[in-house]
Amino acid sequence: MVTAVAAVFDLGGVLIDWSPEYLYRKVIPDPDDRREFLATICTPQWNREMDEGRSIPEAVAALANANPGRQELVEAWWTRWPEMLGGEVPGTRSLVEAIARAGRPLYALTNWSAETWPLGVRQYPFLEDLFDGIVVSGQERIAKPDSRLFKILSDRFELDPYATAYVDDSPANIATASSLGYITHRFTTADLLHAWLTEIGLLDAL
Secondary structure (H helix, E strand, O other), X not given: OOOOOEEEEOOEOOOEEEOHHHHHHHHOXXXXXHHHHHHHOXXXXXXXXXXXXXOHHHHHHHHHHHOHHHHHHHHHHHHOHHHHEEEEOXXXXXXXXXXXXXXXXXXXXXXXXXXOHHHHHHHOOHHHHHOOXXXXXXXXXXXXXXXXXXXXXXXXXXXXXXHEEEEEOOHHHHHHHHHOXXXXXXXXXXXXXXXXXXXXXXXXXX
């Protein structure tokens, strides 16, 4: 059986529920219009640029100027960003806290803008208190699934990937982590995560 001595968690989609839908349902009530807006204007690719370190005010201003009929909607991405936070993902925080209580090395690796990261910590201060260290993509100017971000993590905290559990909800991120030797789990539910953490020796069986 594979065993792990340390753990690394993604944050968005694993511990924190984040989605532009939560904000844009309020400002674009029509679902088809909203879907088009998020697919063609405030796109995942555009958001990734900010996860990679691009200035949010600069990115928003440029996109708003390019879409004058949608300017206020684009600007809401920055002015109302906290409304994209949907709360904690049920069940996962208690599992991470149990790992911390057991004294296992515990880290986070997140795609998150350097400018919105303080807003997230303000709303969820446990993020900074719970982990022994956190690597934030926007601060490093590299985003997952780029393997260089994983190397920053392992080098900075002297982690052996072959003895480290990695949890993420993104198949692409899981694929990169697996290729580097991490013991991986694609997150879907807290119950399945608990079973897996128990199987690899990071949690005691109930």
